[in-house]
Amino acid sequence: MRPAGLLLAVALALGLLAPPPAGAQPAAPASPAPGVAPTTAPGAPPAGAKVPVSEETVHEVAAQLRCVVCQSLSVADSPSEIAHQMKDIIRERLAAGESPEQVRAYFVEKYGTWILLAPPREGFNLLVWVVPFVGLGLGLVLIFVVLRRWSRRPTAPPGVDRIDPAMRARIRREMAEDEG
Amino acid sequence: MTGPSRLLRWLIPLTVVPVLALLAYGFRTDPREIPSPLVGKPASPFTLTAFDGTSLSLEALRGRVVVLNFWASWCYPACYEEAPSLERAWKAYKDRGVMMVGVNYQDKEEPARRFLSQFGHSFPNAPDQGSRVSVDYGVYGVPETYFIDRKGRVRFKQVGPVSDELLREQIERLLAEAA
Numbered sequence: 001m002r003p004a005g006l007l008l009a010v011a012l013a014l015g016l017l018a019p020p021p022a023g024a025q026p027a028a029p030a031s032p033a034p035g036v037a038p039t040t041a042p043g044a045p046p047a048g049a050k051v052p053v054s055e056e057t058v059h060e061v062a063a064q065l066r067c068v069v070c071q072s073l074s075v076a077d078s079p080s081e082i083a084h085q086m087k088d089i090i091r092e093r094l095a096a097g098e099s100p101e102q103v104r105a106y107f108v109e110k111y112g113t114w115i116l117l118a119p120p121r122e123g124f125n126l127l128v129w130v131v132p133f134v135g136l137g138l139g140l141v142l143i144f145v146v147l148r149r150w151s152r153r154p155t156a157p158p159g160v161d162r163i164d165p166a167m168r169a170r171i172r173r174e175m176a177e178d179e180g
Numbered sequence: 181m182t183g184p185s186r187l188l189r190w191l192i193p194l195t196v197v198p199v200l201a202l203l204a205y206g207f208r209t210d211p212r213e214i215p216s217p218l219v220g221k222p223a224s225p226f227t228l229t230a231f232d233g234t235s236l237s238l239e240a241l242r243g244r245v246v247v248l249n250f251w252a253s254w255c256y257p258a259c260y261e262e263a264p265s266l267e268r269a270w271k272a273y274k275d276r277g278v279m280m281v282g283v284n285y286q287d288k289e290e291p292a293r294r295f296l297s298q299f300g301h302s303f304p305n306a307p308d309q310g311s312r313v314s315v316d317y318g319v320y321g322v323p324e325t326y327f328i329d330r331k332g333r334v335r336f337k338q339v340g341p342v343s344d345e346l347l348r349e350q351i352e353r354l355l356a357e358a359a
Contacts, residue, residue: 068320081286085311110224110318112217146187 053094061090061100065107066117074117216318216337223248223328224316228283228306231293236281236304238332245273245354246328247280247347250314253291255322262323262341263299269347270303277330278351283308285322329354 062076067083075083075090086107093103107115119125223246227237238246249266251259270280282305284292289307296305308314317326320339327336327350336350 082311082314086315088310089312089315107315109217110316111320112215112318142191 050095051097053091057094057100058087058091061094061103062087064104064117066115068111068115216334218318218326218334219337221334223326223332223334224313226313226316228281228308228313230304230306231284231289231296232304234304236306238328241279241281242332243277243330245278245330245351246326247278247351248283248317248326248328249280249342250283250285250308250317250319250322250324251295252285252287252322253295254287258341259295259323262325262343263295263301265342265344265347267299267301267303268344269351270301272348273351273355274303276355278355280304281306283313285314285319286311327351327354329357 059076062083063074065075065086067073067075067078067080067086069080069082070078073083075086090103093106094100098106104116113120119128121129223238225238227235230236247266247269249262251263253259266280266282270278274280280303282296282301282303284305284307287307292305292307311319317324323341325338325342326334327338329335335354338346338350
């Protein structure tokens, strides 16, 4: 029972420490309003004033968007043509004066939240954000409970001879025969 | 010895049941099915210059049912399969208030023109410079076809090749609606 219990506790702890699903990359840079679904996304970039755009901002937005023709690559990381063009669109929209959130909202409006590498923290998606931490906590509690239980129980109850007296007599007898 | 076994008796269902529930949910959804958020919304306006030099804009097509098809010459076999159906639907419906527009996605001009002449497409087709229109329509890959009603709203999106039946069904449905 003991090794099984230990195995279970370790397996639980390891399993719960496993990285979150690919979709939930915590590495995605946190922005002021993560995963807010757009209600008023712009249909077209506002015409007029050109705003200087830093490549860093373009990269920051591109890193949050999923490359549409790739498996688990962001627009920032993908070398594909469409990813380049999506980066051009990001740059253009930022230059037209949109905020990074507005640019992201534009892509969400067109592709749905599918386009976001990190799922928005709402509804069913909350599971992937919460479950790993809940699991980690439960695993730690479990390990603590099991360890405390083991350390409380003495290894062998004192004063109890666990070998059957008949067996003991037989061993003695056979050893004596060997020596003789 | 009753301690750990009592713990196990609870732990096993406690771990197994949620995992099974999650799997039951996950395996019944199709990971390839991506619902378009655009269905039911006004179609994004576009202005394109067709291969033959004419100008195409969605604004000018208001009041007509529009079939907007995204394709590429490298998209084999799906785009090649649907091409004859598109041309047949165009011939059948062009005089009944239907406009068909082909948008050439991520392609080179020469193979694109060869594709058009191979299938003898007589409806306007235009290259999408910088994929602006494709991204505006949330295109993941080709072929994809959008059906836009007379009021300019996206009503249906087909991912993958269209058939004669699907074209007829969607076009007839939108034609039956009042302008």
